[in-house]
Amino acid sequence: MNTAEAIQAWVSGWSASRGTADPAATAWGFTIDVGLPGHVVRHVLTTADDAAIRKITEDTTAPGVWLKAPASPEALEPWLGLGWSLAGGPGFLMSAPLSAACPDAPPKTADGYRLRSWTRAGVTHVLVRTTDGAFAARGQIAVVGPTAVVDQVETDPAHQRRGLGRLVMHTLANAAAGQGATEGLLVATSEGRALYETEGWHALAPLTGAMRN
Structure with missing residues (x-):
């Protein structure tokens, strides 16, 4: 497109x-x-x-x-x-085929964390908390036809560099693919762009x- x-x-x-x-x-x-x-x-x-x-x-x-x-x-x-x-x-509008964004073996939840996901009205939410209940990471994805839009992905600074962002992204991509979406879109910061490019996303345009x- x-x-x-x-x-x-x-x-x-x-x-x-x-x-x-x-x-x-x-x-x-x-x-x-x-x-x-x-x-x-x-x-x-x-x-x-x-x-x-x-x-x-x-x-x-x-x-x-x-x-x-x-x-x-x-x-x-x-x-x-x-x-x-x-x-x-x-900001950067980025895209990726969900087949590329979904790993063959999804990453495991790191020790000390728990992941929960739920879907309502076509929007899947992912929440990662510590075992004692503190917020660690989150994200959501909305499926509209063949496209899925990733939104509000964030990791608490105290829990960064533990693979939680990657876990959230892959969980969202798998959920959207399961709903029939084939292409993912998101808007990233400069820092986020560098991370997403390592996961198969590419920039389409500044936004x-x-x-x-």
Whole structure:
């Protein structure tokens, strides 16, 4: 799939994962009603359209509006209107065939940890806790047709470098493949990109975020 198609698929999976309203198509991409106090609306552009970005950000004065576009932070920042700022560093839209992301032998849960997974409304959640109940790692994946979108993967800093992120990712990929998905998508940070590339994922395009303060 090309970048615009991948972004459209990612938007569908992200909104399913977060339980938002269905994405509304626009001339430049999609608008999603998220409905949270600090994240009311999200605009996602399918191309790096500087004119559209300037209009969106100049016309938006209320806080809690977010935007993502397939552009680097250096390209996006000059297009933002007053009151807008970049949300985090560089982001990367990544993809992988789930056949490559699913190992023949899934990694075992490390000693001292317990993994639980559950699926509701097409979204699979994975939670890793220590044996005494403390949070260690998590992630979720939403299946929309043949595509699965990985979302909200995180490992507590105190439990990093123990293979928990890899365990979560492989568990999610296997669950999505079991639901019939064949292609995975996610948005990664620079640090995450380096990790995911070792697991068979590859970057399709930059995808940088901004928000109205």
